Amino acid sequence: MSQSTATPIAAPAVQVPVVPLLQLGTWVVFFGLLAMLAIFFVSADQGAISLPAGNAVHEWVHDARHLLGYPCH
Ligand SMILES: [Zn+2]
Numbered sequence: 922m923s924q925s926t927a928t929p930i931a932a933p934a935v936q937v938p939v940v941p942l943l944q945l946g947t948w949v950v951f952f953g954l955l956a957m958l959a960i961f962f963v964s965a966d967q968g969a970i971s972l973p974a975g976n977a978v979h980e981w982v983h984d985a986r987h988l989l990g991y992p993c994h
Contacts, residue, residue, distance in 0.1 A: 964991045 963982045
């Protein structure tokens, strides 16, 4: 048996970026509103108050509605 003569490879230095939490407030509000809009369209939209008339949005999110267990048909 021969002994391994490989030298250990030095890991490169990694610098973790610092994320200032106070500057994320605007993005948290924006994506929160976006998420609430998406949840509304998936869960409650039946075409009555949608911008496009009819059931277009309902049909687009129909599978997601069933996946999340919202009553549909
Ligand atoms: Zn359905």
